[in-house]
Amino acid sequence: MLSFVAQRVLKGVIVLLAIVVLNFFLIRLAPGDPAVVMAGEAGASDQVFVKQLREKFGLDKPLPEQLFIYVKGVLTLDLGFSFRQQAPVAKLIGERLPATLLLTLTAFAISLTLGILFGTFAARFAGTILDTGITVFALIFYAMPIFWVALMGILLFSVTFDWLPSFGYETVGANLKGLAHAVDVAKHLIMPAMTLGLFFMATYTRMTRASMLEVKRLDFVKTARAKGLSDAVIQRRHVLRNALLPVVTLAGVHSGTLIGGAVITETVFAWPGIGRLMYDALLQRDYNLLLGVFVICSAMVLIFNLVTDLVYRLVDPRIEFAS
Amino acid sequence: MVSCWLAAPALAQEPKTGGVINAVIQPEPPGLMLAQVQNGPTQMVSGNIFEGLLRYSPKLDPLPELAESWSVSEDAKTYTFKLKKGVTWHDGKPFTAADVLFSIEMLKQTHARARTNLAQVDKVETPDQHTVVFTLKQPFGPFLGIFEVGSMPMVPKHLYDGTDWKTNPYNNAPIGTGPFMFKEWQKGSFIRLVKNPNYHEKGKPYLDEIYWQIIPDAAARSVAYETGKVDVLPGGSVENFDVPRLSKLKDTCVTGAGWEFFSPLAWLWLNNRQGPLADKRVRQAIMYAIDRDFAKDVIWNGLGKVATGPSASTIKFYTDDVKKYPYDPAKAKALLKEAGYKGEKIRMQPLAYGETWQRWGEAVKQNLQDAGMTIETIATDVAGGNQKIAEWDYDIAFTYLYQYGDPALGVGRNYISSNIAKGQVFNNVEGYSNPEIDKLFAEGAVATPDSKRKEIYEKAQKILVEDVPVAWMLELQFPTIMRCKVKNLITTGIGVNDGFKDAWLDK
Numbered sequence: 118m119l120s121f122v123a124q125r126v127l128k129g130v131i132v133l134l135a136i137v138v139l140n141f142f143l144i145r146l147a148p149g150d151p152a153v154v155m156a157g158e159a160g161a162s163d164q165v166f167v168k169q170l171r172e173k174f175g176l177d178k179p180l181p182e183q184l185f186i187y188v189k190g191v192l193t194l195d196l197g198f199s200f201r202q203q204a205p206v207a208k209l210i211g212e213r214l215p216a217t218l219l220l221t222l223t224a225f226a227i228s229l230t231l232g233i234l235f236g237t238f239a240a241r242f243a244g245t246i247l248d249t250g251i252t253v254f255a256l257i258f259y260a261m262p263i264f265w266v267a268l269m270g271i272l273l274f275s276v277t278f279d280w281l282p283s284f285g286y287e288t289v290g291a292n293l294k295g296l297a298h299a300v301d302v303a304k305h306l307i308m309p310a311m312t313l314g315l316f317f318m319a320t321y322t323r324m325t326r327a328s329m330l331e332v333k334r335l336d337f338v339k340t341a342r343a344k345g346l347s348d349a350v351i352q353r354r355h356v357l358r359n360a361l362l363p364v365v366t367l368a369g370v371h372s373g374t375l376i377g378g379a380v381i382t383e384t385v386f387a388w389p390g391i392g393r394l395m396y397d398a399l400l401q402r403d404y405n406l407l408l409g410v411f412v413i414c415s416a417m418v419l420i421f422n423l424v425t426d427l428v429y430r431l432v433d434p435r436i437e438f439a440s
Numbered sequence: 441m442v443s444c445w446l447a448a449p450a451l452a453q454e455p456k457t458g459g460v461i462n463a464v465i466q467p468e469p470p471g472l473m474l475a476q477v478q479n480g481p482t483q484m485v486s487g488n489i490f491e492g493l494l495r496y497s498p499k500l501d502p503l504p505e506l507a508e509s510w511s512v513s514e515d516a517k518t519y520t521f522k523l524k525k526g527v528t529w530h531d532g533k534p535f536t537a538a539d540v541l542f543s544i545e546m547l548k549q550t551h552a553r554a555r556t557n558l559a560q561v562d563k564v565e566t567p568d569q570h571t572v573v574f575t576l577k578q579p580f581g582p583f584l585g586i587f588e589v590g591s592m593p594m595v596p597k598h599l600y601d602g603t604d605w606k607t608n609p610y611n612n613a614p615i616g617t618g619p620f621m622f623k624e625w626q627k628g629s630f631i632r633l634v635k636n637p638n639y640h641e642k643g644k645p646y647l648d649e650i651y652w653q654i655i656p657d658a659a660a661r662s663v664a665y666e667t668g669k670v671d672v673l674p675g676g677s678v679e680n681f682d683v684p685r686l687s688k689l690k691d692t693c694v695t696g697a698g699w700e701f702f703s704p705l706a707w708l709w710l711n712n713r714q715g716p717l718a719d720k721r722v723r724q725a726i727m728y729a730i731d732r733d734f735a736k737d738v739i740w741n742g743l744g745k746v747a748t749g750p751s752a753s754t755i756k757f758y759t760d761d762v763k764k765y766p767y768d769p770a771k772a773k774a775l776l777k778e779a780g781y782k783g784e785k786i787r788m789q790p791l792a793y794g795e796t797w798q799r800w801g802e803a804v805k806q807n808l809q810d811a812g813m814t815i816e817t818i819a820t821d822v823a824g825g826n827q828k829i830a831e832w833d834y835d836i837a838f839t840y841l842y843q844y845g846d847p848a849l850g851v852g853r854n855y856i857s858s859n860i861a862k863g864q865v866f867n868n869v870e871g872y873s874n875p876e877i878d879k880l881f882a883e884g885a886v887a888t889p890d891s892k893r894k895e896i897y898e899k900a901q902k903i904l905v906e907d908v909p910v911a912w913m914l915e916l917q918f919p920t921i922m923r924c925k926v927k928n929l930i931t932t933g934i935g936v937n938d939g940f941k942d943a944w945l946d947k
Contacts, residue, residue, distance in 0.1 A: 148820070148824040153823065153830060166555060202471055203477075203612060216628070285653070286629055289653065387655040389626065394628065
């Protein structure tokens with residue numbers, strides 16, 4: 118297993134480098150560079166000034182040289198300097214990463230738990246009103262755009278009922294400590310995490326349901342039944358466990374999409390994560406920061422997929438790690 | 441929508457001290473070091489931390505700030521500023537003439553606009569710690585107008601001299617002389633400023649703290665105000681179509697004041713170099729074809745004013761005695777016909793500043809098509825759009841620019857031929873070239889007295905309005921929405937960008 122992990126990590130690093138190189142050129146394909154953006158904001162620009170800025174950012178160097186400098190940096194774990202925000206990229210991302218992790222992992226947990234739970238019920242009571250109800254409920258959240266669900270949530274729970282805060286990570290200026298602070302953050306987390314989580318829940322519900330119905334028909338389930346095991350045990354130990362494999366696969370694939378969804382959710386709820394950082398960096402052509410966020414997000418997706426592979430084995434011991 | 445439009449600052453009441461203001465800042469500023477970052481949100485937050493030598497009244501007359509008095513020589517070439525005594529930086533070090541000298545040198549390298557403004561200066565001398573003498577190469581009419589905090593912020597020499605400015609740690613924890621001190625910035629959440637207890641104007645500021653809340657989504661910003669989480673929505677922080685609704689909320693006051701110095705003027709860049717737009721008659725047809733009153737009343741909800749020409753009515757030497765272009769589609773069609781326009785495709789680039797601007801783009805497209813033009817909309821983001829304009833790769837493009845109170849500072853730059861430089865934004869990107877206009881703006885900048893300048897600029901406005909190098913649309917108004925308990929928030933022509941030192945809460 119260790120050699121399997123080592124191999125996957127090595128492959129991951131190669132993929133990561135490929136992503137860096139690809140993105141490096143992709144970003145530069147977009148018209149406009151940071152010097153133009155900054156000169157534009159100053160409300161005036163002359164050639165000398167823009168030239169000075171380009172020199173300062175190292176944008177006057179040939180592209181291959183810029184790439185070489187950047188890749189060298191990444192290999193030594195230096196993500197560079199954001200001239201736009203006048204701070205090291207690693208620091209800027211470090212400040213934002215915990216909030217994104219909290220949001221995405223909570224949303225992920227919500228979507229997976231509710232999805233599997235609803236899917237199991239739907240399969241168990243396939244063809245009944247409960248099944249139809251669950252399916253419709255799940256599809257509603259899948260069909261609605263995230264930003265719309267978010268705004269409706271704000272309208273209902275913040276404006277009308279005043280139960281939940283509409284923006285931010287914590288109550289600014291409240292200076293809460295310990296448990297009170299955790300409760301405060303949790304209150305702020307509910308709406309963004311639910312918005313993001315409910316969207317993904319739908320696919321897990323559908324997948325779990327379909328997969329369970331399929332497994333149910335297999336011979337070993339009949340055998341289990343013949344052995345006289347109770348229905349609950351069969352559903353939990355035999356059907357669900359086998360039905361989970363495609364759900365786990367899907368969850369691994371979703372890790373990237375989840376971060377994409379976080380950009381929208383973070384924007385609407387003013388959640389201070391890297392999604393928003395990425396969006397601003399893109400608009401401002403903050404090359405180093407944007408690449409840095411890409412590197413971190415890609416690394417997160419790779420780690421997630423590695424974890425997925427490991428979970429496979431837990432779910433189904435028959436799967437061997439090919440080395 | 442007039443729930444409580446403020447007529448004038450409530451000066452009569454005795455200010456109360458204490459309290460915290462929550463204001464919205466949009467978008468999150470990239471940095472707070474005003475000398476190095478000049479984006480709008482940076483100015484809004486940092487106008488509290490840093491100061492300039494002067495500030496300006498709503499009528500744009502100079503008022504003392506770090507300079508307590510100033511005098512101009514007979515030949516209008518020497519300006520002597522007496523600095524206020526007893527002013528200290530937030531770290532306790534004294535502010536002196538050496539800081540002014542250093543700031544000027546630094547700004548020449550880091551601040552594009554200051555660099556242009558200072559081009560007229562021959563030398564700067566500091567005969568003593570509290571005197572700064574500027575000697576100009578020639579008289580420069582608007583010279584007293586270049587000293588507000590956003591245009592020329594003072595930088596602490598002792599923290600920046602001899603350091604690498606771009607990586608100086610104080611960029612992220614700025615030290616100024618202003619009424620509020622930087623305390624905390626939780627990236628993506630809020631910026632917190634606290635009262636400067638040693639501020640040089642005794643008794644000020646009145647507030648204890650300011651929280652600038654970072655809320656990226658426009659609808660969420662409106663909700664934050666509605667639910668009482670923020671008290672101030674500075675101009676431009678919510679979509680215009682939300683302004684009437686928010687204005688009607690209980691205890692809500694609205695003011696359009698505080699933009700006099702900037703006087704944002706919106707227009708369409710028209711690429712004079714190529715195709716049908718090279719013909720003056722086609723450009724005039726565009727002016728007739730666009731229903732600017734509709735844009736003002738419907739898209740901007742009645743806010744702002746239809747522009748009459750290159751100068752906003754709020755800046756110096758404005759005249760409305762120019763050719764008029766009322767909405768007249770028939771006339772537009774006739775002019776297009778006369779110019780031989782045959783339906784050639786014209787690209788139009790709206791401004792990616794949000795929903796209001798997108799809607800405006802659609803309305804203008806409709807107007808131009810009604811007049812018989814073939815319009816193709818080009819979608820870009822802000823950076824991409826600026827690049828296209830800078831490379832002259834456009835036919836029509838929306839923009840709005842500040843005018844900085846004087847035609848020599850914020851008008852001439854867009855029309856003089858020496859400002860035609862590919863690769864740069866916000867200069868003469870339309871490629872208009874008229875020796876007479878060049879001559880008038882050159883003379884206007886250096887002429888004395890003001891009556892002479894007035895004559896010159898009025899002539900320039902008449903010629904430009906006849907030639908239509910760009911299509912002027914609206915003088916924009918960005919109303920500031922706030923709780924009525926917030927008093928004296930806006931007292932100068934620089935508005936919310938001038939710091940909250942006069943503001944207080946009527947609790």
